[in-house]
Amino acid sequence: MSKEITSRNSDYSKWYNDLVLKAGLADYSAVRGCMVIKPYGFALWENMRDQLDKMFKDTGHVNAYFPLFVPKSLFEAEEKNAEGFAKECAVVTHYRLKADPNKKGSLMVDPEAKLEEELVVRPTSEAIIWNTYKGWIQSYRDLPLLINQWANVVRWEMRTRLFLRTAEFLWQEGHTAHATEQEAVAEAEQMLEVYAEFVEEWMALPVIKGVKTESERFAGAVNTYCIEALMQDGKALQAGTSHFLGQNFAKAFDVKFSDKENKLEYVWATSWGVSTRLIGALVMAHSDDEGLVLPPRIAPLQVVIVPIFKGEEQKAQIDARVGSLVQELKKAGVRVKYDDNDNARPGWKFAEYELKGVPLRLAIGARDLENNSAELARRDTREKMSVSMDGLTDTILQLLDDIQLRMFAKARDYRDAHIIPADTMEDFLRILDGEGGFVSAHWDGTAETEEAIKEKTKATIRCIPLNNPEENGTCIFSGKPSTQRVLFARAY
């Protein structure tokens, strides 16, 4: 099974695609650039979604649902936002099909069912939501509005990759409205912290928190906060963004509130989102040449138990012992499966569950029963150990914790070893063309230099880290004075 996967060294990009397809996370579809999220991939997304949803609710947010379509006139109201997304909009122009008179059994778009105003399939929902908020906000008493939505969005990308960049993807988008600038900024920062906590503690993926440069900002934002992660090929991946939108959308949609002094003011806004792209990050950050390696806290299956037996009698003995173990594990909240399917041999199952990244595999044979033991295999280190059946639930719970922590530590060590200062363009390129990673370099703060470096090296400024130390230097490209280093990388 594992032999069918390209190795990371031979072709990292093909390794990734192989893994996504063969581990059953996703599949291509008949629609250009759209994917099918398969049950195993969706179970992973459900675990991520449920935890994020809990964290959003714990910070006072509620869910709602806004229309899929945005009338063109609303879409274009916030000019920068419209400009930023116009090139990738799927547009509904008609509302009916009819039988094609020239081709039996075929349908055609009914030209008489042309919409008066075209509808954009939402690439993001600021426009439709702020147009709605206009009706909901009159007074400071209506604020803050702390609303999130789980939804599908469509951005017509020319070059797509499973999870990382697809025309349609699933995400959540928070859209909040506030009475003061300070409160909105605090909200945007809080949600960045929530994202960082989720990605680090649940996905075992260390991130760098920072802000985007002006040219990398979300279209329509005053400030874009982001978390950046590092993949095993030395490329960076933006794992989540949180935007302080100022009063841009309030002005575009004329959303004002009367404050305590009865003065009319424009409302302050934030928006923030993460998407199924995170699954791509998860795969690329942790997996190996044998398959996925999933962090226990979000793995659809945490433990798989495989019986090894000859004949019905041995099988019955193992069934009996495993039955109570499974119950105990489930009671302890462990996601466990007993795979006694007799269509496949144990070796095949072992490879299959390695491919699927199940954190722990327990093999139990007749001799194990005699010895009151079992063989436990960790997916992350591929270590095997003989363990006692006594207190096995505790052993497993401890190991799951340990795997979670070790995966994070491993990814963090790799990341930390790949934040490399450079003071010349030669070093800069040498690092990028070598092992890659984040290059920490001085930048003169201009969009021109940023663009020139991108042109020359394919690296972008991933972020200006939060609490970035001041350091006087000269821009690596222009030689002009600079007050801080920023992080460059090639990125997904």
Place this chain on the structure above:
Amino acid sequence: MSKEITSRNSDYSKWYNDLVLKAGLADYSAVRGCMVIKPYGFALWENMRDQLDKMFKDTGHVNAYFPLFVPKSLFEAEEKNAEGFAKECAVVTHYRLKADPNKKGSLMVDPEAKLEEELVVRPTSEAIIWNTYKGWIQSYRDLPLLINQWANVVRWEMRTRLFLRTAEFLWQEGHTAHATEQEAVAEAEQMLEVYAEFVEEWMALPVIKGVKTESERFAGAVNTYCIEALMQDGKALQAGTSHFLGQNFAKAFDVKFSDKENKLEYVWATSWGVSTRLIGALVMAHSDDEGLVLPPRIAPLQVVIVPIFKGEEQKAQIDARVGSLVQELKKAGVRVKYDDNDNARPGWKFAEYELKGVPLRLAIGARDLENNSAELARRDTREKMSVSMDGLTDTILQLLDDIQLRMFAKARDYRDAHIIPADTMEDFLRILDGEGGFVSAHWDGTAETEEAIKEKTKATIRCIPLNNPEENGTCIFSGKPSTQRVLFARAY
């Protein structure tokens, strides 16, 4: 607050709209026929969705996600399905907007970005899913496939109503693939039972299980099972459907499997769905002129506690007592809110929570504290009672159960009293024009008669009940022989 709602007697339809809007369930949007589901309405949907999702998983189903778009050529492959939905399809024809040269600040559809093949926004997903299943199914070992998806769908309706009929709505659609006809029929029947159980036990809404006549069948189905509920105005509402699709989609998409004898066979299919329409049913079945009445098992909030006090000292005493009660209730799994917002007076709060249909309201004043008691009000009966603070959590748990059961019993009694046999068209019309309900009448089994009755009375055959008793009679319309009564009603 409650005075702003139209009464049921004066205008049932307006009463419904008032309620949905004023209780904060949904709002109109800028997109024709699309609604915004507001946080309170979405919290209700989340509770319904989570319970249904659990029931689907308990019956062996897994979730996945398929594309929003269906290429026209796939959409038209299953002819009847295509024909049935063609008239209500939103169609994406372009993938880009550009600046309108004739109108500064405006965007226009870029004529150069016309899709080679139009994309239909899914009105239902059989086509895209069966085209995908083709790649997943080779052998009997790949079967059954038991997959569900939670998604948005779009059906371009000309006359829309909040929740009941909207251009975009949220739903789940199960799509299963089986090796035998028998197994597929059993699946369709099982899911009908799951729906009936959910609607009756969680939504407290009694349903009649049955099958649709041929003309009311889902486009592309061999048999459509349904559950039908009765609203307070005597009109019926289809609350869920489960379809046995035969081999129609397998043939349209050429999905075959090799059976145990290595013979190639077409795969058998089912699909089944319920939608946010259920929220409309919930509102119309239980609510009264004061507002929503929500069944405790799915109510976003089950208990609200309102303090009644003069001065800080009383407030502090109440706070202390309520604090521990809230903790105890939460521990017992009760969704409770302590509303000590001092911007509103208790009377205003009482009306607000009645409007929102919170099952139990607890008012606690200073004198109550002295007496170790509180005032509890049931939303369903509007009864008030003085209760002891001792064992209050148990009292509340018991009352929540009681409200759930009583709401079901009340709706069932109403429904049972409104299944009325008719043997002449005069009686038939008299019933429908009077209190309404289900009219049980003989029908000759032809689509012509069905259509003629619909034309004349606006009533449709809601279903042929499961296990319908045989009874010889004559068709109420044509006078031709009939072997059973079927249920007619005017319907949403």
